[in-house]
């Protein structure tokens with residue numbers, strides 16, 4: 317079933333009810349998330365029409381360019397880094413954490429985002445398959461540092477250095493690098509164990525992440541929440557072409573309300589005036 321939001325960005329009531337019903341029926345839910353989950357937190361989408369790649373060359377994110385001239389990378393990267401560390405989880409991140417913390421679902425999040433906002437929202441199991449900006453490692457001796465050790469240099473657009481004199485590189489996957497083995501293996505296990513998969517905020521354009529939905533049980537329902545079409549829409553149980561904030565938080569609020577009041581989902585009022593306060597009450601779990 318395909319739903320599209322109206323011109324003020326509201327998802328149809330039926331889409332919210334259908335999504336809540338799928339969430340209710342599943343107990344092991346895997347999410348595969350991308351940039352579209354974080355745009356509401358003010359983090360630019362690298363691949364959208366207004367994304368960073370349109371204004372500069374993707375070449376700056378190539379590992380060879382980094383090795384050649386780390387200072388050039390860091391001077392370019394400083395504003396993006398500043399936006400990322402200032403960002404806070406939005407209602408999409410909070411809805412995923414609420415599913416686990418309020419609705420007692422077993423949730424694993426596989427994300428292509430490097431902003432650590434799922435963990436900040438309170439999700440317990442997060443597989444960061446493109447790495448994370450929380451850490452950086454020395455290119456010479458391999459020592460790993462936490463953010464406090466390199467944040468000031470990165471904000472100033474300078475290459476942070478290790479005690480050994482080597483340059484630190486953020487623990488994120490550059491073009492030309494493989495994905496972190498442990499994270500990708502965790503992501504695959506999350507897919508294998510899921511009885512519902514929700515793809516949110518990614519157009520499934522980048523492999524190997526885009527291949528992960530195929531790892532799920534073929535009988536498991538599969539939902540796509542993304543503003544634009546994806547190559548797997550035709551296989552999905554439910555497709556909602558709307559911003560994440562218009563769908564997922566309301567479906568989770570509906571489920572939480574149905575559980576709390578002991579009423580079946582299709583009997584709960586789906587009025588936004590009733591669901592908005594529930595969504596607004598969520599803080600980092």
Ligand SMILES: [Zn+2]
Pocket residue numbers: 454455456457458459478479480481482
């Ligand atoms: Zn070192």
